[in-house]
Amino acid sequence: MIREEIQAALTEALRAVAAECGIDEPSLPAIELTDPPNPEMGDFSTNVAMVGCKQVKMAPRQLAELLVPHLEASDLVLERVEIAGPGFINMFMDRSWLHNTVAEVLRTRDEYGQSTQPTGVKMQVEFVSANPVGPVHIGNARGAPFGDCLASLLQAAGNDVQREYYVNDGPFNTQALTFGLSIQARYLEALGKPIEFPENGYQGDYVVEMARRLVDEHGDALAERAADPEAAHEFFIMFEDEILAQAREDLKEFGVEFDVWYHERELYEDPEAPDATGMRGFIKRQLDALMAADQAYEHDGAIWLRTGDFGDEKDRVLVRSDGRPTYIAGDAAYAANKFARGFDHVIYIFGPDHAGYVPRLQAVLAACGFDLDRVEIIVYQNVRMVRGGETVKLAKRKGQIYSVRDLIDEVGRDAARFFFLMRSNDSHLDFDLDLAVSQSEENPVYYVQYAHARICSIARQAEERGFEFGDKPDLSLLSDASELALMRKMADYPHELRVAAEGRAPHRLTTYLRELTQAFHQFYTNCQVLNSEDMALSTARMALTEATRQVLANCLGILGISAPERM
């Protein structure tokens, strides 16, 4: 990659100058390569002379003067080097580097942009993890494409990445129990018995419908169990598989597939020695370990974790005074489980409702003795669905559900993903449903897809008209300003991918895609691809066009958005 080559050459140049001046190598500044604000200022630029000038006690421009000859002597395909402004070193590359990029895209195809060297790092991205008590709700929807796309980015960067969904179905999980109680109440209600619907119960119609099915299948045989609050978890379990199956299907349609659905329940189970107390498995092991290490202690009949020693505002309860573990115990055990499975790095993706839980989770993990450098928690901010200029109000408990399924039905998967991924995760997002639905020029996702379809159309056209392109396009014929700009954008792709991965910033890719697309449309307007009068040029332009299609498809692929051949 060109950037690596330039950085290597700069490092070499700095080293040489340092040697001339008798400066220690370790104190050399990091090389930063930037894009000049204007193509007239060159292809690449660096500020090393300004950053490094203090150490050599020179003026920035003076240091730059010393560096330039070394650069010129390097293997880089430089046309010329200039020193500009306060001390920038601007490099003008020979055009061949752009032509080489086109050839590289056509050689590496699907692989173009991805890291060629595996890092060997085993990573896990855990996301969505919505409570399995109903359809996947829009509140969790932003995390789905974000986590999925981030995972793809990390894979492209050479990591071994696993996507995981944590199913909160533990026997003491409040949401699951509340859902069970809701089913119980609706079941009794369907039997014509007087009921008191649980406070905070799930009021959705689907709960009523599920309870009705219980009546169809079992009549009143479950009435006794349904009247027993202790049996709430049983009633939850009856529908868990069904709910998860639907979640799996909806998310799949949203382009998100998980490698592992990890059940909280499993933390409480031990296949070797099932235990009625429900305290075996990782939960028990983790609690025992914490007590043994004196990180947990008993107080007021409960067991507390010393999170206060690790930056939390107070210690937190692990096991309630009635013996039921809290979710914190589950999270501690789950983390232990993750590391036991051999991940080097685990990433949690949280919705805005869990933002306040971040310091606490960090304290829990620290108290458990886990290395926080191996844990990353990313929070995404709220989404506001807007329709007709009005905020769409949603309340899951009240049954006003706007699910991922509804969203896909309304705006389609591609638009939905693009809109969610368009904004930085820590920016609040206004999702304009009207705009997402509109199949017009206003909709950014079509702008990009249109370019892809257009390219496919050119290829079809070429075939119909019987164009026969040579095997070896003479790419040096590509010299129009719009061609150069387009090639430059393609050349940036690997770097964009890397920056997006490192910054955990999938949204950068949507910006990049628009720029690449714009460069293509400009080229298309300025340059005719198919011209039977000039086959050599047509061949070169067809290669450029195909390379563009490839990069568009690769980038759309990372975003999980389709690249249509026709629209």
Next chain:
RNA sequence: GCGCCUGUAGCUCAGUGGAUAAGAGCAACGGACUUCGGAUCCGUGGGCCGGGGGUUCGAAUCCCUCCAGGCGCACCA
């Protein structure tokens, strides 16, 4: 009250240490094709980058402070 996030063009947002031009999309206005898809392209107007102070050769970007909005602060998850 405490914590997290945000404040950039009329609207929605990029840019998070660099260049005496702060960008995009949409909206507004004006243009472009007898040729490969007009879901396209070109142009114009529009900004004390929330206010103030500081660090730096250099700040929308880092620090402090104030203001405004969103979200969170359980022996719930």
